[in-house]
Amino acid sequence: MLDSGTSNALTHESSFRPNKRAQAKFQTRCRIVAAAEQLIMERGFEAATMRDIAAAADVSTGAVFASFTDKHDLFEAVMVASTEQVARRVTAMRAESEGPVLQQLLDIQRELYAFYLARLPLVRAFIAQMWARVGVGELLERSARKPARDVFEAVLLSGVRSGELSEALDVEQASDVLWDCYLCNYRGAVFDQWDLDAVMARAKVQVEQLLCGHLRG
Amino acid sequence: MRVREAQKQATRDRVVTAARTLFETAGYEQTTIRMIAEQAGVAIGSVFTTFSGKADVLNHILLERFEALFDELDRLAPHLRGTTRERISALLGIAYGVECQRMGLMLAHLAASHGWPEEIEAESRRRHERLFALLRNTLGQGVASGEVRADADLDLLVHMIVAMYRGNYRAGWYDGCDAEALSARMDQQLAVLFLGLAPVETRTAIAA
Numbered sequence: 074m075l076d077s078g079t080s081n082a083l084t085h086e087s088s089f090r091p092n093k094r095a096q097a098k099f100q101t102r103c104r105i106v107a108a109a110e111q112l113i114m115e116r117g118f119e120a121a122t123m124r125d126i127a128a129a130a131d132v133s134t135g136a137v138f139a140s141f142t143d144k145h146d147l148f149e150a151v152m153v154a155s156t157e158q159v160a161r162r163v164t165a166m167r168a169e170s171e172g173p174v175l176q177q178l179l180d181i182q183r184e185l186y187a188f189y190l191a192r193l194p195l196v197r198a199f200i201a202q203m204w205a206r207v208g209v210g211e212l213l214e215r216s217a218r219k220p221a222r223d224v225f226e227a228v229l230l231s232g233v234r235s236g237e238l239s240e241a242l243d244v245e246q247a248s249d250v251l252w253d254c255y256l257c258n259y260r261g262a263v264f265d266q267w268d269l270d271a272v273m274a275r276a277k278v279q280v281e282q283l284l285c286g287h288l289r290g
Numbered sequence: 291m292r293v294r295e296a297q298k299q300a301t302r303d304r305v306v307t308a309a310r311t312l313f314e315t316a317g318y319e320q321t322t323i324r325m326i327a328e329q330a331g332v333a334i335g336s337v338f339t340t341f342s343g344k345a346d347v348l349n350h351i352l353l354e355r356f357e358a359l360f361d362e363l364d365r366l367a368p369h370l371r372g373t374t375r376e377r378i379s380a381l382l383g384i385a386y387g388v389e390c391q392r393m394g395l396m397l398a399h400l401a402a403s404h405g406w407p408e409e410i411e412a413e414s415r416r417r418h419e420r421l422f423a424l425l426r427n428t429l430g431q432g433v434a435s436g437e438v439r440a441d442a443d444l445d446l447l448v449h450m451i452v453a454m455y456r457g458n459y460r461a462g463w464y465d466g467c468d469a470e471a472l473s474a475r476m477d478q479q480l481a482v483l484f485l486g487l488a489p490v491e492t493r494t495a496i497a498a
Binding site: 117118191196197198200201202203206209210214242243246247248249250252253254256259260263278279282283284285286289 | 318319354373398400401402403404405411416443446447449450452453454456457460463464475478479481482483484485486487
């Protein structure tokens with residue numbers, strides 16, 4: 074039997090040999106995450122129980138707890154999975170875009186909003202969990218908030234580099250403000266039935282207001 | 291009839307006191323109605339005759355708390371000196387000072403605020419109208435004095451400032467920032483925002 078850790082110096086083939094059990098576990102994990110996302114979308118975070126998620130994933134409750142410490146842990150995986158989807162699109166956009174900073178930021182926000190407005194129960198659960206416990210919040214911070222906020226920061230930095238934005242701009246604080254304003258607009262969707270256009274209309278004036286003092290020329 | 295009302299009020303007070311302690315120590319999410327009932331020494335059913343749920347209890351606690359804070363801000367506002375930005379910074383600094391003493395409650399508020407029922411959201415907005423009005427008036431004074439440009443959308447600015455104010459509690463929570471540190475952050479963020487608020491003539495002078 075081959076030791077899966079043996080490296081073959083003669084070829085560059087990975088020494089990793091997919092272990093069937095690991096694969097099965099990974100697939101189970103994916104099913105559970107998908108089921109969790111589905112149930113949280115349908116019923117909200119509180120009402121989606123681990124037992125029901127297990128049933129929807131067609132596994133035992135024990136199997137769920139073998140992969141996830143608790144519901145917060147599972148929810149973090151749900152957020153990571155969803156963030157990855159939208160992050161791919163945003164990264165692709167960034168690679169192609171060359172327009173003004175304002176437009177870039179709005180295009181990115183439109184992408185994020187389009188994705189998450191269709192998943193509002195996840196957003197609501199995310200915001201609630203963000204404040205739950207230090208450990209939980211920090212995981213969500215890394216998996217969900219930071220990726221978006223860092224993209225905003227990257228756009229601002231490129232704007233400074235290109236001379237479109239003043240060098241005096243406090244990029245760090247501006248990125249935080251952009252994120253806070255971006256997040257607060259979900260309130261409109263949750264409580265005031267804002268659709269994508271309404272959210273984007275608000276986002277546009279916010280970003281314009283924030284940047285107008287820093288545009289050069 | 292009066293006895294029953296008095297009893298109901300007593301139960302309500304005990305529930306509120308118990309919930310306040312639990313939200314503060316165990317956290318909003320971890321606290322259950324059962325825990326509140328036990329702590330208050332009342333039956334679970336009686337909790338529900340006085341409140342519609344956990345969010346309702348929280349809302350009531352916050353109502354009292356914010357009223358006191360807004361009273362204080364209204365009282366102090368006329369005595370503040372400095373630029374518009376400095377005055378807004380001072381007001382929110384006072385708010386941070388007060389709320390950081392009961393961080394658990396503020397976090398509970400923020401946690402609940404996207405998930406609670408519409409009636410409670412409506413109530414919360416009504417309650418915050420005092421703060422919004424105070425901020426709007428302060429900005430309005432800035433317009434009158436020529437510090438803030440005449441065409442500034444004050445409502446938009448108030449909402450952005452409040453979003454920033456609330457967002458900073460995250461730093462307080464994760465990074466262990468105290469009220470002073472949060473104030474300093476707020477100040478830096480207001481600086482970013484206010485650069486876009488100067489009347490155009492002044493702005494060209496600043497940029498030069």
